[in-house]
Amino acid sequence: MNIASHYSYWATIFLTIGGLYIVIARGNLVKKLIGLAIFQTSVYLLYIAPGKLIGGTAPIVAERFQVYSNPLPHVLILTAIVVGVATLALGLALVVRIREAYGSIEEDEILAQDRDES
Amino acid sequence: MVLLRHGATAWLLAVGISWVSLGTALALLAEVSGGGLISYYLGSWPAPWGIEYRVDAANAYLALIVSVIAAVVAVYMRRSVAAEVPHERHYLFYAMYALCLAGLLGITVTGDGFNMFVFFEISSLATYVLVALGRDRRALMASYQYLVMGTIGATFFVIGVGLLYLMTGTLNLADMAARLRDVTEPRPVLAALAFITVGISLKLALFPLHLWLPNAYAYAPSAVTAFIAATATKVSVYVLLRFYYSVFGESAVFSALPMGGILLALSLAAIFIASAVAIFQGNVKRMFAYSSVAQIGYITLGVSFDSATGLTAGIVHLFNHALTKGGLFLLLGGIALRLGAVRFDAIGGIGRAMPLTSFGIVLGGLSLIGVPATVGFVSKWYLVLAALERGDWWIAFAVVASSLLAVVYVWRFVEAAYFHAPDARIAKLREAPLSMLVPAWLVIAACVYFGLDTDLTLGGAAAAAGELLRGPR
Numbered sequence: 316m317n318i319a320s321h322y323s324y325w326a327t328i329f330l331t332i333g334g335l336y337i338v339i340a341r342g343n344l345v346k347k348l349i350g351l352a353i354f355q356t357s358v359y360l361l362y363i364a365p366g367k368l369i370g371g372t373a374p375i376v377a378e379r380f381q382v383y384s385n386p387l388p389h390v391l392i393l394t395a396i397v398v399g400v401a402t403l404a405l406g407l408a409l410v411v412r413i414r415e416a417y418g419s420i421e422e423d424e425i426l427a428q429d430r431d432e433s
Numbered sequence: 434m435v436l437l438r439h440g441a442t443a444w445l446l447a448v449g450i451s452w453v454s455l456g457t458a459l460a461l462l463a464e465v466s467g468g469g470l471i472s473y474y475l476g477s478w479p480a481p482w483g484i485e486y487r488v489d490a491a492n493a494y495l496a497l498i499v500s501v502i503a504a505v506v507a508v509y510m511r512r513s514v515a516a517e518v519p520h521e522r523h524y525l526f527y528a529m530y531a532l533c534l535a536g537l538l539g540i541t542v543t544g545d546g547f548n549m550f551v552f553f554e555i556s557s558l559a560t561y562v563l564v565a566l567g568r569d570r571r572a573l574m575a576s577y578q579y580l581v582m583g584t585i586g587a588t589f590f591v592i593g594v595g596l597l598y599l600m601t602g603t604l605n606l607a608d609m610a611a612r613l614r615d616v617t618e619p620r621p622v623l624a625a626l627a628f629i630t631v632g633i634s635l636k637l638a639l640f641p642l643h644l645w646l647p648n649a650y651a652y653a654p655s656a657v658t659a660f661i662a663a664t665a666t667k668v669s670v671y672v673l674l675r676f677y678y679s680v681f682g683e684s685a686v687f688s689a690l691p692m693g694g695i696l697l698a699l700s701l702a703a704i705f706i707a708s709a710v711a712i713f714q715g716n717v718k719r720m721f722a723y724s725s726v727a728q729i730g731y732i733t734l735g736v737s738f739d740s741a742t743g744l745t746a747g748i749v750h751l752f753n754h755a756l757t758k759g760g761l762f763l764l765l766g767g768i769a770l771r772l773g774a775v776r777f778d779a780i781g782g783i784g785r786a787m788p789l790t791s792f793g794i795v796l797g798g799l800s801l802i803g804v805p806a807t808v809g810f811v812s813k814w815y816l817v818l819a820a821l822e823r824g825d826w827w828i829a830f831a832v833v834a835s836s837l838l839a840v841v842y843v844w845r846f847v848e849a850a851y852f853h854a855p856d857a858r859i860a861k862l863r864e865a866p867l868s869m870l871v872p873a874w875l876v877i878a879a880c881v882y883f884g885l886d887t888d889l890t891l892g893g894a895a896a897a898a899g900e901l902l903r904g905p906r
Contacts, residue, residue, distance in 0.1 A: 331592075338581060351581060355588050362595050391547050391604075395591065398554045402584050405558055409565055409577045416570035429571055 323364035330357030342422040344413065348406045355399040362388040362395070434531060440523030444511050447527040451507035454538060455500040462493040466896060472544070481605035487544030491897040494748065495541040495671045498755050502663040502876075503534050505759070509872040510656035513766045517654045518566050526566060530660070533559035540668050546594040546604045549672065550587060553636070556668075557583045560661055564653040575648035582635055582645040589632030596625035597680075610680045622681075623690070629676050630692075637669035639733060640703030643726045650722035655766025658718065662725055663759035667751045670732055674744075677736075678901040696737035701831060703730030708838035712845070717768075717775040720842055721761055724801060727835070728754045731816060734832070738819045741898055746815035749887075749894035753800070753808035756883065760876035761797040764790050767865030767873065777845065782855025786862040789870060791850045793877045798843030800880045803836050807884040811891065 330353055337350025366388035374383040410420055417425045434443040465471060465488055473486040488496070510530070518526050536556025543549050561583070565576035598604055600621050601612040616622060631642075638646040646666075650658050677692075704727045711723035732754065735747025767790045768775050768783065784791040800807035813832055820828040864870065883890045 335585070338585065344577065347581060351584055355584070358588055358592055358595065361592060362598075365599055388598075394547070394551055398551065401558055402554070402580065405561055406577065406580050406584075409561070409573060409580065412565065413573045413577060416573055425574055429574070 323360060327357050327361045327364070330354070330360065344410045344420045344422060345407070347422075348403060348410065351406070352399065352403050355395070355402070359392045359395060362392050434524055434528040438524055440520065440527070443524040443527035444507075444514075447510075447531050448507045450531055451500065451503040451534065454496075454534065455504040458493065458496040458500040458538075461488050462490075462497050462893065464488075465490050465493045466893070481603050481608035484548050485544040485605055485607075486542045487607065488542055490893070490900040491674070491748075492541045492671065494893045494897045495668060495751070496538055497893070498667055498752050499534070499537050499541065499664045502660060502755055502759050505872045505876055506656055506660045506663075506763070509659070509763055509766070509869050512866050512869050513656045513770055514654065516770050517568055522566065526563070526654075529559045529562045530657075532556075533563065533660070537664050537668050541671060544606050546597065546606055546609065547591075548604075550591045550594060553587050553590065553672075556665065557587065557636075560657075560665060563657040563661070564649050566657070567652040567654050569652045571648065572652035575645075575652045579645040579649045582642075586632045586635030586642075589628045589635070591632075593625040593628030593632060596621050596628065600625070606675065606680050610682065613681065626676075626681055626690070630673070633669050633673045633676070637666045637673065637733075638726055638729055640699055640707060640726060640730060643703070643707070643729075646726060647719050647722040650725065650762075651716055651719040655762065655769050658722075659759050659762035659766060662722070662762055663755040666725070666729055667755055670729070670736075670747075670751060674736065674748075674901055693737050693739050696733055697828075700730040700734035700737055701828075703727055704734070704831075704835045705838070708835060708842065711842045712838065715776055715778070717777060717780065717846065718762070718765055720845070721758065721765070724839070724842065725754075725758055727839075728758065728801070731812065731832070734828075735812075735816055735819060738823060740819055740822060741895075741902055742815060742822055743819035744898035744901060745891070745895045746812060746819050748897050749815060749891055750812035752890050752894065753812045753880075753883065756808055756876055756880050757797050757800040760873055760880060761794060761801075763869070763873035763876060764793045764797065764865075767869050770865060770869065771862045772859075777849050780849050780859070781853030782850070782859050783862070784850035785855050786859050787864050789874070790865055793874055794850070795843070795847060796877050797880060798839075798846060800884070802839040802843055805884075806881060808880050808890070810884055811887055815891075 334350045334352070334354030334357060338347050338354065341347050341350060366385035368382055368384050371382040371384035372380045374386050413425065414420050417428055419425055434446055437443055437446070461471065471488040475484040475486060478484070514523060514526055533556050536552045536559060539552035540549055540556065543552060561576050561580045564579060565573055594604070597609055597613075600616050600618070601609050603609050603612060613622065635642045650662055653661070707723045707726035707730065711720045711727065714720035714723060728750070732747045732750045735743045735750060737743070765775050768780065768787065771787065772779060796807070800809040803809040803813040813836065816832050817829040820826070820832065
């Protein structure tokens with residue numbers, strides 16, 4: 316148990332915080348979505364990294380192998396990737412529509428237009 | 434439905450699906466009401482390896498709420514959608530509606546943590562699309578904000594489930610609960626609890642994580658507002674309860690951490706601040722959206738008491754608020770159909786042009802306030818009882834005092850509808866079409882009926898609370 320042996324967790328934490336920061340700090344709607352994608356990607360790492368054992372193989376029963384990696388996280392993350400892609404696609408489609416309706420993809424400009432209207 | 438490419442057929446299919454799921458939910462509730470448990474192994478893989486669908490008194494009750502509202506909204510939405518959504522998109526609208534319903538029902542019946550996340554995303558993605566179909570261009574921005582917040586919430590939830598999976602090696606909720614008892618390292622479990630709480634709180638719009646809700650409700654098409662206001666947040670509350678009671682067990686949640694206190698403070702803040710903000714809204718739909726945030730506060734207030742009475746109050750308010758808010762938004766949809774907008778300055782004197790609609794909204798408003806003989810009264814009565822049971826008379830006082838804020842914002846509608854002379858535009862308006870008025874009035878009538886006859890609602894809620902409090906089995 317030392318810090319270096321858990322480097323995958325450090326990478327996960329860095330990606331999570333970084334992605335979340337981009338979502339909050341950026342005003343550009345596309346950049347926000349990129350941050351959101353990074354944030355979601357960090358979760359894939361969180362699931363997959365602990366499933367891998369060094370020296371482990373795919374879980375196929377055979378005589379020469381005793382150590383198997385856990386296949387379940389991969390399957391789960393495959394589903395999560397699909398969800399992530401769908402979310403990103405929908406988000407980008409919305410940004411296209413927003414750009415058509417407002418002529419801008421900067422959050423502050425859009426909110427200013429809404430304020431003028433109401 | 435997408436393959437059909439025909440709006441009317443897709444609508445018939447959506448109605449059929451909704452009514453079938455209502456029948457199924459009723460049958461499920463009847464089956465488990467004696468304390469039974471139905472377990473179904475998806476793909477015949479036995480739990481805990483395969484995905485298990487697990488229905489007990491708690492989630493059968495939730496499935497009933499969702500499918501009752503879905504069945505009513507399905508009938509209602511034809512005219513409303515015809516007016517608010519471009520014709521060529523009708524079949525897509527109904528497909529999204531069915532997808533959203535499938536996701537919500539899936540969340541209620543599944544007994545698998547990761548499966549729950551997937552259903553969450555199915556229903557949420559469908560909801561984002563439905564919200565974005567609103568006529569106002571602000572609907573797009575509301576949908577975008579909802580998408581960002583909702584995705585952050587879902588991702589937090591899945592991080593929490595992931596941590597639990599790392600600690601227990603299982604995703605089946607019942608199995609997870611059994612294995613959590615043997616976990617000696619508490620820190621990752623507490624982190625998981627925190628992630629799940631924050632993630633679900635975003636989804637259920639617990640104050641101060643409610644910022645996506647008012648715009649999404651205000652600018653979505655009327656039928657969508659009624660549907661998601663009555664179901665989406667309720668289902669999220671159920672997930673929170675399921676994790677608190679059935680997975681972590683009461684001890685970890687309420688004694689190891691001051692969760693009860695935190696939830697109590699946030700609930701009271703939601704009730705007072707959101708009600709106060711509601712008073713100053715110019716848009717009627719937005720006002721009732723803020724009122725939803727406040728009403729969710731009442732639900733979590735009941736949960737935070739951590740007693741049988743408190744939990745019963747919270748769960749019965751899930752049902753009651755679904756009826757009240759569903760009915761209100763359905764009636765407002767009628768005004769939106771005839772008038773195009775539901776701003777206070779535009780609806781002066783509408784009580785004379787659309788008497789049935791306006792009177793229904795007033796009845797719904799009375800239920801929000803908690804006047805006796807409406808469902809709102811039943812919830813508040815039990816909340817006050819639960820507060821007094823704990824000896825916290827000041828909370829009971831706060832619940833009653835907060836109703837006064839509801840009086841103020843409901844009065845704003847009464848004043849606009851009845852005490853203003855209708856202008857020429859309002860005076861020509863006709864009552865909403867029957868296909869919209871009848872479903873909406875059914876819901877409002879149910880508000881009054883279940884305020885008088887509480888056997889089904891309160892009995893179901895008490896059984897659900899008992900099931901949750903018994904803990905994992």
